[in-house]
Amino acid sequence: MRYISTRGEAPALGFEDVLLTGLASDGGLYVPESLPHFSLEEIRSWRGLPYSELAFNVMYPFVDDAIPEDAFRRMLDETYDGFVHKAVAPLVQLDTNEWVLELFHGPTLAFKDFALQLLGRLLDYVLEKRNQHAVIMGATSGDTGSAAIEGCRRCEHVDIFILHPHERVSEVQRRQMTTVAGDNIHNIAVKGNFDDCQRMVKASFGDQSFLGGKVRLAAVNSINWARIMAQIVYYFQASLALGGPDRSMAFSVPTGNFGDIFAGYLAKKMGLPISQLVIATNRNDILHRFMSGNRYEQHQLEHTLSPSMDIMVSSNFERLLFDLHGRDGAAVKELLENAARGPVSIEDYRWRHARKLFDSDAVDDRATCQTIRQIYDENEYLLDPHTAIGVKAARTCRRDRSVPMITLGTAHPAKFPDAIAEAGLSVKPQLPAHMADLFEREERYTVLENDLASVQDFMAKHWKHA
Ligand SMILES: Cc1ncc(COP(=O)(O)O)c(C=O)c1O
Numbered sequence: 516m517r518y519i520s521t522r523g524e525a526p527a528l529g530f531e532d533v534l535l536t537g538l539a540s541d542g543g544l545y546v547p548e549s550l551p552h553f554s555l556e557e558i559r560s561w562r563g564l565p566y567s568e569l570a571f572n573v574m575y576p577f578v579d580d581a582i583p584e585d586a587f588r589r590m591l592d593e594t595y596d597g598f599v600h601k602a603v604a605p606l607v608q609l610d611t612n613e614w615v616l617e618l619f620h621g622p623t624l625a626f627k628d629f630a631l632q633l634l635g636r637l638l639d640y641v642l643e644k645r646n647q648h649a650v651i652m653g654a655t656s657g658d659t660g661s662a663a664i665e666g667c668r669r670c671e672h673v674d675i676f677i678l679h680p681h682e683r684v685s686e687v688q689r690r691q692m693t694t695v696a697g698d699n700i701h702n703i704a705v706k707g708n709f710d711d712c713q714r715m716v717k718a719s720f721g722d723q724s725f726l727g728g729k730v731r732l733a734a735v736n737s738i739n740w741a742r743i744m745a746q747i748v749y750y751f752q753a754s755l756a757l758g759g760p761d762r763s764m765a766f767s768v769p770t771g772n773f774g775d776i777f778a779g780y781l782a783k784k785m786g787l788p789i790s791q792l793v794i795a796t797n798r799n800d801i802l803h804r805f806m807s808g809n810r811y812e813q814h815q816l817e818h819t820l821s822p823s824m825d826i827m828v829s830s831n832f833e834r835l836l837f838d839l840h841g842r843d844g845a846a847v848k849e850l851l852e853n854a855a856r857g858p859v860s861i862e863d864y865r866w867r868h869a870r871k872l873f874d875s876d877a878v879d880d881r882a883t884c885q886t887i888r889q890i891y892d893e894n895e896y897l898l899d900p901h902t903a904i905g906v907k908a909a910r911t912c913r914r915d916r917s918v919p920m921i922t923l924g925t926a927h928p929a930k931f932p933d934a935i936a937e938a939g940l941s942v943k944p945q946l947p948a949h950m951a952d953l954f955e956r957e958e959r960y961t962v963l964e965n966d967l968a969s970v971q972d973f974m975a976k977h978w979k980h981a
């Protein structure tokens with residue numbers, strides 16, 4: 516399997532190099548040159564498989580022989596054995612043909628665990644094989660950071676630097692990151708927002724000279740192809756559990772960096788019958804505005820009750836634009852360079868094609884709270900604010916009630932007690948036993964100005980072998 520850049524200039528790479536490279540050297544994102552396609556018969560034959568076996572079937576064509584089958588299987592078993600629910604990704608029914616796919620039973624209570632607990636193992640395997648060290652640089656609006664730290668903390672070959680927006684993640688999210696001890700773990704609170712953090716990460720991949728040429732940077736954000744690859748699997752798992760592939764499914768996906776929903780789009784291209792994909796955003800609704808009016812325009816980032824989705828520059832949207840433009844990297848490059856300067860549109864026929872692929876809705880804090888309350892009243896089931904946005908958008912956009920509508924449950928409500936209280940519920944979501952003492956643990960993090968040079972200087976001084 517070869518991977519090519521969405522901007523068309525960087526060299527094509529194999530899986531192992533894509534895993535380590537993160538952002539392509541031309542600033543683009545790597546995508547597979549071609550996708551594997553599974554027949555209905557083959558998908559049907561996977562019914563009832565344990566999650567890690569299904570994951571092997573879906574993912575191994577992307578890995579190819581870069582990693583031997585038995586080693587990859589071992590990593591998958593270890594990864595998904597670490598989830599507390601036996602089903603790994605259980606479905607909970609809200610109403611007739613309406614479901615939540617709970618993706619928060621991994622160690623850090625958000626869907627990021629599906630990919631990041633595996634990514635840590637993949638990176639360690641490849642770095643060990645090459646006898647190399649890497650400095651991981653990641654940006655988080657709250658969930659990627661803790662999942663990446665958990666996934667990499669035992670890796671012998673990495674230092675990890677996670678940038679989060681200072682005072683803009685929930686207290687549980689911050690503590691999940693900052694209370695993990697380890698001399699290779701570094702948390703930086705940037706006095707800015709998530710987009711500022713992500714911009715610094717991308718700029719650092721573009722010019723790694725601040726590390727003195729002594730070590731390479733690696734990515735844990737969904738710019739790293741391996742993140743997307745692992746997130747494709749649960750679309751297959753949910754569908755198979757509800758009678759797929761012999762019936763079609765609809766998915767509603769709370770969206771920020773466009774990684775999770777892009778994985779759903781790929782699942783469909785790989786042969787899974789999906790009749791509807793709903794992009795669910797909060798008030799930071801650039802993607803909804805684009806889908807509704809073919810205008811891609813950045814507004815001021817707002818702080819909402821769903822902080823993990825407070826994102827304006829959606830990295831993975833570039834991967835979709837690449838497909839919408841017939842995989843013309845030069846066209847994508849030009850479009851995104853223009854988008855950085857002001858509003859852009861795409862040719863009408865391309866936009867109409869996008870509208871056939873996705874529906875969308877934007878949900879504000881008031882409607883988020885209403886949905887949390889409503890679902891609790893109807894089912895005594897507690898939604899976190901991100902999942903609530905997915906459920907609300909699913910109900911607004913649903914086209915065919917005979918098709919199961921599955922909202923991705925992206926985080927555990929215990930990560931966002933303030934939003935639950937804001938929704939007017941007195942119920943207190945409990946942290947699981949392994950986090951019971953989270954508020955007593957010592958925190959370690961450094962607050963830095965919203966300034967690339969300060970962040971790079973900190974990293975250059977603090978990685979283990981600096
Ligand atoms: C809880 C939660 N829900 C939804 C999202 C959106 O996911 P994506 O960035 O893949 O669109 C994120 C992070 O971005 C998240 O942390």
Ligand SMILES: N[C@@H](CCOP(=O)(O)O)C(=O)O
Nearest residue numbers: 655656657658659736737772
């Ligand atoms: N919501 C994310 C933001 C980063 O997105 P990623 O999927 O590209 O890592 C977070 O919680 O950090």
